[in-house]
Amino acid sequence: MNALLGSLLVLATFVTVCNAQCFVIPHENIPGNLPNECKDLDGVTHPMNSKWKTKSCQECSCDQHGISCCNAVAIPADYDTTKCEKIFNEKTCSYKVVERNDPEKTCPVSGWIM
Incomplete structure (x- = not known):
């Protein structure tokens, strides 16, 4: 019983640490028709073998x-959450971590999730 509980604890830890940041939108399968473009979730078409960055x-x-899409933003994960807060900048697609009481002061971050 202790071994099972220990295994579940380890698994729960890995699930918490693992942060799936990618997804795939497959082509609609039409027999005999090879796609030459992709249509994203907003209905925008993109040429085959192209790359782009989304608003998010x-x-x-x-x-x-x-x-195929993956998150391009490093998310701060190891910092003093009581004293500090993370702030997202949409223009630069980046986070900064600052003191809650004095946002002019940055806080140290020792771990990031991609």
Whole structure:
């Protein structure tokens, strides 16, 4: 019983640490029709073998399998969450971590998630 509980604790830790930041949108399969472009979730078409960055800071590409997108933003994960807060800048697609009481002062971050 202790071994099972220990295994579950380790698994829960890995699930918490693992942060899936990519996804795939497959092509619609039409028999005999090879795609020459990809259509994203907003209905925008992209040429085959092209790459682009979305408004939500994801890097995407179009290939024979469909659209692949991954998060392009490093997220601060190891900092003093009581004293500090993370702030996202949409223009630069980046976070900064600052003191809650004095946002002019940055806080040290010792771990980031991609």
